[in-house]
Amino acid sequence: xxxxxxxxxxxxxxxxxxxxxxxxxxxxxxxxxxxxxxxxxxxxxxxxxxxxxxxxxxxxxxxxxxxxxxxxxxxxxxxxxxxxxxxxxxxxxxxxxxxxxxxxxxxxxxxxxxxxxxxxxxxxxxxxxxxxxxxxxxxxxxxxxxxxxxxxxxxxxxxxxxxxxxxxxxxxxxxxxxxxxxxxxxxxxxxxxxxxxxxxxxxxxxxxxxxxxxxxxxxxxxxxxxxxxxxxxxxxxxxxxxxxxxxxxxxxxxxxxxxxxxxxxxxxxxxxxxxxxxxxxxxxxxxxxxxxxxxxxxxxxxxxxxxxxxxxxxxxxxxxxxxxxxxxxxxxxxxxxxxxxxxxxxxx
Numbered sequence: 001x002x003x004x005x006x007x008x009x010x011x012x013x014x015x016x017x018x019x020x021x022x023x024x025x026x027x028x029x030x031x032x033x034x035x036x037x038x039x040x041x042x043x044x045x046x047x048x049x050x051x052x053x054x055x056x057x058x059x060x061x062x063x064x065x066x067x068x069x070x071x072x073x074x075x076x077x078x079x080x081x082x083x084x085x086x087x088x089x090x091x092x093x094x095x096x097x098x099x100x101x102x103x104x105x106x107x108x109x110x111x112x113x114x115x116x117x118x119x120x121x122x123x124x125x126x127x128x129x130x131x132x133x134x135x136x137x138x139x140x141x142x143x144x145x146x147x148x149x150x151x152x153x154x155x156x157x158x159x160x161x162x163x164x165x166x167x168x169x170x171x172x173x174x175x176x177x178x179x180x181x182x183x184x185x186x187x188x189x190x191x192x193x194x195x196x197x198x199x200x201x202x203x204x205x206x207x208x209x210x211x212x213x214x215x216x217x218x219x220x221x222x223x224x225x226x227x228x229x230x231x232x233x234x235x236x237x238x239x240x241x242x243x244x245x246x247x248x249x250x251x252x253x254x255x256x257x258x259x260x261x262x263x264x265x266x267x268x269x270x271x272x273x274x275x276x277x278x279x280x281x282x283x284x285x286x287x288x289x290x291x292x293x294x295x296x297x298x299x300x301x302x303x304x305x306x307x308x309x310x311x312x313x314x315x316x317x318x319x320x321x322x323x324x325x326x327x328x329x330x331x332x333x334x335x336x337x338x339x340x341x342x343x344x345x346x347x348x
Contacts, residue, residue: 001022001023002022002023002024002025003025004023004025004026005025005026005027005028006026006027006028007023007026007028007029007030008030009030009031009034010030010031010032010033010034010052011032011033011034012034013034013035014031014034014035014036015034015035015036015037016036016037016038016040017031017036017038017039017040017041017042018040018041019041020041020042020044020045021041021044021045023045024044024045024046024047025047026045026047026048027047027048027049027050028048028049028050029045029048029050029051029052030050030052031051031052031053031056032052032053032054032055032056032074033054033055033056034055034056035056035057036053036056036057036058037056037057037058037059038058038059038060038062039053039058039060039061039062039063039064039075040062040063041063042063042064042066042067043063043066043067045067046066046067046068046069047069048067048069048070049069049070049071049072049094050070050071050072051064051067051070051072051073051074052072052074053074053075053078054074054075054076054077054078054099055076055077055078056075056077056078057078057079058075058078058079058080059078059079059080059081059082060080060081060082060084060085061075061080061085061086061088061089061100062085062088064088064089064092065088065089065091065092067092068091068092068093068094069094070092070094070095071094071095071096071097072095072096072097072098073089073092073095073097073098073099074097074098074099075099075100075103076099076100076101076102076103076128077101077102077103078102078103079103079104080100080103080104080105081103081104081105082105083105083111083116086116086117086120087120087151087154087155089120089121089124090120090121090151090155091162092123093123094123095121095123095124096123096124096125096126097124097125097126097127097129098117098121098124098126098127099127099128099129100113100117100127100128101128111144112143114127114128114132114136115136115139115140115143115144116140116143116144116147117132117140118132118136118137118139118140119137119140119141119143119144119148120140120144120148120151122137171184174235175231177235178231178232178234178235179231179235180227180228180231180232183224183225183227183228183231184228185221186217186220186221188220188224189216189217189220189221189224249334249335252331252334252335253331253335256327256328256330256331259327260324260327263320263323263324263327264320267316267320270316271313271316274309274312274313274316277305277309278306278309278310278313281302281305281306281309282306284302285299285302285303285306
């Protein structure tokens with residue numbers, strides 16, 4: 001089930017979205033025509049591209065701003081009665097089609113939803129499966145200029161926070177690959193005092209104990225910084241060697257490909273030559289009585305030449321096959337067999 005990519009649960013009287021975190025590879029989810037009242041528990045579906053919640057009881061668009069690969073979202077025929085939450089769809093840069101038809105907010109003539117979404121979501125191409133035209137975006141900008149300014153201001157702050165969080169995640173991954181996570185600050189030292197009431201009591205003795213702790217803290221920091229820097233340096237070196245190794249593999253594969261193309265080209269040229277010769281011999285044999293036990297010298301010579309052509313065909317096919325397979329085996333031995341050893345942790 002964990003490799004499931006398409007799931008349809010429409011017409012099932014489902015009243016709550018749950019237990020979908022076990023399907024991380026899900027790309028298409030159909031929950032239309034159920035009794036769902038809230039959009040929730042979707043954050044883990046990072047690969048989701050199509051989501052249909054048509055014909056439910058949802059009152060608000062929410063909890064989908066983490067689905068960064070979402071392309072099509074259908075929440076038509078629900079009970080959505082507020083524009084709040086729609087601005088979160090701006091974080092879905094791949095969203096191209098949106099359907100909110102037959103919702104209370106779609107009936108408000110003073111705030112045409114199509115124009116609002118046209119200006120709110122610049123990446124959106126289709127609303128209710130109809131192409132959004134530039135004139136509609138311009139009209140939306142004129143009508144909802146004030147709302148858009150407020151949204152952009154709040155969005156600016158969140159973008160900064162998201163960028164910071166993304167950088168922290170990237171740094172965490174980078175440090176983890178370098179085997180120096182939690183060594184870029186005082187984390188290791190502070191962890192020694194976690195759950196240690198005796199250590200905390202010792203610090204209450206006085207300033208001398210605090211000074212000793214601070215001295216020890218600084219020495220530990222200096223030590224962990226050396227390990228931290230060494231880990232990053234070794235990771236860079238490791239990545240450079242892996243890249244060099246990968247480049248060598250690509251070069252070997254390209255070389256084998258060119259050699260194979262040359263061999264096939266030579267094979268086709270030889271094949272055409274042998275085919276023409278055999279065709280000429282067959283043409284010369286037409287009209288001759290080959291069922292007779294006695295051939296004249298010319299017929300016998302032609303038959304011998306035809307047999308030589310047949311042997312030549314067989315040898316050509318066999319030699320070409322063996323040569324190509326030889327190149328394939330050499331490439332396999334140089335890359336696939338040696339690669340696990342070259343990239344294994346023990347190697348470093």
